[in-house]
Amino acid sequence: MDSPRRAGLWLDFDNVFAGLAASDEWAAWRFAAEPGRWLRWLAEGADGDPAAPRRILVRRCYLNPAGWTEPTPGGGLAQWLGQPRLYYSRFRAEFVRAGFHVVDCPRLARLKNGADILMALDIADALAHPTRFDEIIILSGDSDFTPLLHRLREHDRRTLLVAHGASAHALRAAADAVIALEEFAEAMEGAESEAPPPGASRAAPPRPEAPRPAPAAPATDPVADPGDAAAQREAIVATLRHILEAAPQPLHLPPLGKRVHEALGGWVRRGRFGGAGTLVKLIENTPDLALEAGPGGGWLYDPARHARPSLEQPDIAGEALAPEEAGALALRAALGPGLAPPRLASEALDFALRGIAALLPLTAAPDGTQRAALAAEAAATGLDLPPREVDAVVAWLGRARLDWTAPPGEAPRERLARAIFAEITRQVAAAGARLAPDEVAALREWAGLAPRADAPRDADTPLPAPLAGASEAATSGSAATSQPG
Numbered sequence: 001m002d003s004p005r006r007a008g009l010w011l012d013f014d015n016v017f018a019g020l021a022a023s024d025e026w027a028a029w030r031f032a033a034e035p036g037r038w039l040r041w042l043a044e045g046a047d048g049d050p051a052a053p054r055r056i057l058v059r060r061c062y063l064n065p066a067g068w069t070e071p072t073p074g075g076g077l078a079q080w081l082g083q084p085r086l087y088y089s090r091f092r093a094e095f096v097r098a099g100f101h102v103v104d105c106p107r108l109a110r111l112k113n114g115a116d117i118l119m120a121l122d123i124a125d126a127l128a129h130p131t132r133f134d135e136i137i138i139l140s141g142d143s144d145f146t147p148l149l150h151r152l153r154e155h156d157r158r159t160l161l162v163a164h165g166a167s168a169h170a171l172r173a174a175a176d177a178v179i180a181l182e183e184f185a186e187a188m189e190g191a192e193s194e195a196p197p198p199g200a201s202r203a204a205p206p207r208p209e210a211p212r213p214a215p216a217a218p219a220t221d222p223v224a225d226p227g228d229a230a231a232q233r234e235a236i237v238a239t240l241r242h243i244l245e246a247a248p249q250p251l252h253l254p255p256l257g258k259r260v261h262e263a264l265g266g267w268v269r270r271g272r273f274g275g276a277g278t279l280v281k282l283i284e285n286t287p288d289l290a291l292e293a294g295p296g297g298g299w300l301y302d303p304a305r306h307a308r309p310s311l312e313q314p315d316i317a318g319e320a321l322a323p324e325e326a327g328a329l330a331l332r333a334a335l336g337p338g339l340a341p342p343r344l345a346s347e348a349l350d351f352a353l354r355g356i357a358a359l360l361p362l363t364a365a366p367d368g369t370q371r372a373a374l375a376a377e378a379a380a381t382g383l384d385l386p387p388r389e390v391d392a393v394v395a396w397l398g399r400a401r402l403d404w405t406a407p408p409g410e411a412p413r414e415r416l417a418r419a420i421f422a423e424i425t426r427q428v429a430a431a432g433a434r435l436a437p438d439e440v441a442a443l444r445e446w447a448g449l450a451p452r453a454d455a456p457r458d459a460d461t462p463l464p465a466p467l468a469g470a471s472e473a474a475t476s477g478s479a480a481t482s483q484p485g
Helices: 013-021 025-033 035-043 076-081 088-097 115-126 143-154 169-173 181-190 229-245 253-264 279-284 314-320 323-335 346-359 368-380 387-399 412-430 437-447
Strands: 005-012 054-063 101-104 135-139 158-163 177-180 290-292 299-301
Touching: 005 013, 005 115, 013 025, 013 054, 013 088, 013 115, 013 181, 025 035, 025 076, 025 088, 025 181, 035 054, 035 088, 035 181, 054 088, 054 115, 088 101, 115 135, 115 143, 135 143, 143 158, 143 169, 158 169, 158 181, 177 181, 229 253, 229 279, 229 299, 253 279, 253 299, 253 346, 279 290, 346 368, 346 387, 346 412, 346 437, 368 387, 387 412, 412 437
Parallel strands: 005 054, 005 135, 054 101, 135 158, 158 177
Antiparallel strands: 290 299
16 A cells, blocks of 8 residues: 555453453553553554554544452552552543543443443444545454444455454454454563653553563462463353253353352452453353343353243242342341342342452542442452442441441451441331341341351340341330340
């Protein structure tokens, strides 16, 4: 070509950052902290055609400002950051300085932020733009873009896809050229670094001189971390098939995700399901696994043995609630909708409490960005933790007058659980009701607290804590005031 080809670039930030972080946290950092670096690499003809450089006329970055990732605990990036979470909003200014139009894409639902449909609409609009774009560059491994790539080919537009190697084959086949994230990361490593912008308050993190070894799998992991993303996915899929073969009915994804973590170990969460990002994405990209959409991500099932899952099936609909939630269910009728406990299974509540404890100390209760980020991380691990229930957990801690500024202490998660348990008991007492001993035990188990050694065994014996259920309303206007243990 006599002149650089005219190109437009559309980036799904969350997708690419998560894909890079799954294999190399420092590569993800460089991608986000120095976008001008890889942008120049692409402009020079990164797909092996240096004689045909590009003019990247459109640069759009679609980013969830509440999105975040958790660097490997004890790793180099986590130590440099000095905090457990890295929020995507931190990099917004870097992309603005690199000439990108940043489109904020907050979550619209538990699993979706609308970035993919916004990108598709904007790219479709580009087909009618007065400037004819010779090439469309898409940075995303989301298989939802496959029909869009087909449409771009019909309009005789060259397409370049930058995506994880685990992306669907149909997606990669629909593009004219594909750059794997591994190659993308290597290019960023070798590309010339740009000087920090004037007035920048943040220095770039130190670069390791030697290749960074993969973190060793924790000793508590039942199965050693295979290390390679493809091997991780293979191990997870094999476990899913094994569980599915023995399942008499469809498997709801939140408890299924927990079973996979327990069977294989913490590397499943750290590796974000082998780079797939979520359990849903991993199943969607595995041809012989059937997924039915629904609450909590849906259900995995075997069409040859299972009836198709639906919300009308009692045995399926009830699976979303763990048995230990019975105490919380009883409390809802006693307290009313205004003070209902969070509608969470025990493992989801535990995840929320641990996530909030990791933020302590704070100057005030977790803000909307932090609460949304916690819900997003839970969704990435397969847990059913909607944002509204994170809000409910924070609200109960607020009613308990939790001191957010206090140091977290040795057992911050237990401290939060005790605060919620104690506040629920106080509110029940104010409602003039009480719970039977087994309901008290269920509530403690739901909150993740050890059973009381001195708990009464007889239902007629007064409870040490003034808990109540819908079946046992108080007969007097006064309420018990004993403190819960």
